[in-house]
Amino acid sequence: MLLTRRKLAHGTRVIVVAVVMVWAGRTPAWAQAASDPNPGNLTIAAGVDFLNAYLFRGIPQDDTGVITWPYGDLGIALHSGDGIVKSIGVNVGLWNSLHTGAAGSDGPSRKLWYESDFYSTFGLGFGNGVSFGVTYTAYTSPNGSFNTVREASFKFALDDSVSLRRLSSKPYVIVARELDGQADGGTEEGTYLELGAAPGFPVAGVTINVPLRAGFSLGDYYEGVTGDERFGFFSVAGIVTVPLSSMPTRAGSWNIHGGVEYVRLGDRNAEILGDTSKVIGSIGIGLSY
Amino acid sequence: MFVTNGVRRSALAVVAAVGVMVVISAPALAQEAAKDPNPGAMTVTGSLDFLNQYMFRGIRQNSTGIAIWPAIDLGLAAFSGEGGLKSASINFGTWNSLHTGDTGQDGPSGKLWYESDFYAALGFGFGGGTSFTTTYTAYTSPNNGFTTVKEIMFKLGVDDSGKLGKAAVKPYIAIAQEFDTDIARGQADGGENAGTYLELGIAPGYAAPKASIAFPIKVGMSLSNYYELAGEDNKFGFFSIAGIATIPLGGTTNFGSWNIHGGVEYQRLGDTTAAFNLDDDGLPKKNQVIGSIGFGFSY
Numbered sequence A: 001m002l003l004t005r006r007k008l009a010h011g012t013r014v015i016v017v018a019v020v021m022v023w024a025g026r027t028p029a030w031a032q033a034a035s036d037p038n039p040g041n042l043t044i045a046a047g048v049d050f051l052n053a054y055l056f057r058g059i060p061q062d063d064t065g066v067i068t069w070p071y072g073d074l075g076i077a078l079h080s081g082d083g084i085v086k087s088i089g090v091n092v093g094l095w096n097s098l099h100t101g102a103a104g105s106d107g108p109s110r111k112l113w114y115e116s117d118f119y120s121t122f123g124l125g126f127g128n129g130v131s132f133g134v135t136y137t138a139y140t141s142p143n144g145s146f147n148t149v150r151e152a153s154f155k156f157a158l159d160d161s162v163s164l165r166r167l168s169s170k171p172y173v174i175v176a177r178e179l180d181g182q183a184d185g186g187t188e189e190g191t192y193l194e195l196g197a198a199p200g201f202p203v204a205g206v207t208i209n210v211p212l213r214a215g216f217s218l219g220d221y222y223e224g225v226t227g228d229e230r231f232g233f234f235s236v237a238g239i240v241t242v243p244l245s246s247m248p249t250r251a252g253s254w255n256i257h258g259g260v261e262y263v264r265l266g267d268r269n270a271e272i273l274g275d276t277s278k279v280i281g282s283i284g285i286g287l288s289y
Numbered sequence B: 001m002f003v004t005n006g007v008r009r010s011a012l013a014v015v016a017a018v019g020v021m022v023v024i025s026a027p028a029l030a031q032e033a034a035k036d037p038n039p040g041a042m043t044v045t046g047s048l049d050f051l052n053q054y055m056f057r058g059i060r061q062n063s064t065g066i067a068i069w070p071a072i073d074l075g076l077a078a079f080s081g082e083g084g085l086k087s088a089s090i091n092f093g094t095w096n097s098l099h100t101g102d103t104g105q106d107g108p109s110g111k112l113w114y115e116s117d118f119y120a121a122l123g124f125g126f127g128g129g130t131s132f133t134t135t136y137t138a139y140t141s142p143n144n145g146f147t148t149v150k151e152i153m154f155k156l157g158v159d160d161s162g163k164l165g166k167a168a169v170k171p172y173i174a175i176a177q178e179f180d181t182d183i184a185r186g187q188a189d190g191g192e193n194a195g196t197y198l199e200l201g202i203a204p205g206y207a208a209p210k211a212s213i214a215f216p217i218k219v220g221m222s223l224s225n226y227y228e229l230a231g232e233d234n235k236f237g238f239f240s241i242a243g244i245a246t247i248p249l250g251g252t253t254n255f256g257s258w259n260i261h262g263g264v265e266y267q268r269l270g271d272t273t274a275a276f277n278l279d280d281d282g283l284p285k286k287n288q289v290i291g292s293i294g295f296g297f298s299y
Helices: A161-167 A267-273 B161-167 B271-275
Strands: A042-051 A054-056 A059-062 A067-080 A087-099 A113-125 A130-140 A149-158 A172-180 A191-197 A200-203 A206-209 A212-219 A231-243 A253-265 A277-288 B042-051 B067-080 B085-099 B113-126 B130-140 B149-158 B172-179 B196-202 B205-207 B212-214 B217-224 B236-248 B257-269 B287-298
Touching: A042 B042, A054 A277, A059 A113, A059 A267, A067 B067, A231 A267, A253 A267, B236 B271, B236 B287
Parallel strands: none
Antiparallel strands: A042 A067, A042 A277, A054 A059, A067 A087, A087 A113, A113 A130, A130 A149, A149 A172, A172 A191, A191 A212, A200 A206, A206 A231, A212 A231, A231 A253, A253 A277, B042 B067, B042 B287, B067 B085, B085 B113, B113 B130, B130 B149, B149 B172, B172 B196, B196 B217, B205 B212, B212 B236, B217 B236, B236 B257, B257 B287
């Protein structure tokens, strides 16, 4: 068993994607699709994923039982225009991790709900696919497995799909600063750096993404017995997203997605896990409206 | 102080909708939506309310500080038709209560987040404004103020505004059953046995272009073990009457409809709920007044 009383939060959970409706056929209300069902300024993204292990930025959380990630996001498009700032948006959302294993219902608390995160993001979009976002996240543990971690993160990303099309890699940089509480359970609040890319391409009606990322400590993020370790983890994944219909429906666009992620850990995280690497499998459904 | 392990959620409700918010100047905000911004089958409603007191079905949840209620709901119109069954819908949502006082930040846990509820509801609409809804709710307490309560509720309501117009009272009856309980665990009253709750209510109201006002009246009773006190189940839980005004913040825009709302609620408590509502001298208090203000949106 790893981690009873850890902390951390959110993480690998990425790559939701979207696309296409569910409940094929059925009732009239679903079936009517036609035009955009939601032309307004609010958007919804939601999903539920099932995994065999949860590592938060390389920090082991649980690899026993089944881990379920329900999440929902409300996006508000505040501005769109042709100036330097092409778009302004705000997102608020909840992300949760439910564990049937040692960190959840089979653990000391006997409670399933290991983690609940609330976040809000203020995002700016510029020309050429450049974007910048500031996110505040409160990582909480309803079953008391870790103390609340509050964090501010800054993400700089480039969507190069317009210019490079299939060769695009969508690189990004994230710098996160813990404001209160710590993911590593160390002595000082840490600063985290993530470098990543998310190349993807459509194949025969499905989308394949191959996200790559590496996590580092810029200061006290991966504290261990020998001090702060710079390298936290490297990960590569392959994720297939299958739309459940070819066109958005009145209930939005639904998909099923699944994949495998390989995570190589730094010494500090490997010591907690008891291994230098971990393979994580996941499957889930997603909604975009 | 009471509550340490015992209770949960809402009473007030009445979020309403209507009217835009965010009086910013950005072009996207300013674009008045001549058309429905969301003609699809999904809807989002949300609200944020501030109260001086949180009473869950008459059971007091905090003694000091304020309660803050952020809530969001995702609704899915699954079916609509002209037969006996007019509509079917599914709703998911989360409702939360953040406390600054004795059961939250100023309490033993030092944590603000007193309650977080998840619910899923399946609703059917029939002719004549009749509706029947089944709701599963898990009432949880992130700061361990109480043990998780699981409940299934059945609600039968009639929207008689089509027949009675302004004289409509919108009566309803709701029956809720707690399950997966143990002694002092998983129960609103912290009692020995799982309870069955009955609520009868009406919600008359009047709407004008610039504001609407509602006067919800309800009575909460125990059908079985819902208001236990020292081994005795007291049938009468509470009576409540409120006045709530809702002011739209504009028309329907690309951001939906926003409003501000506020009101006052009076509750008359039964023996069990009064025993949970002690005054400064430690005596049961039968009367409770609740003030609230907040904003809501519907998209």
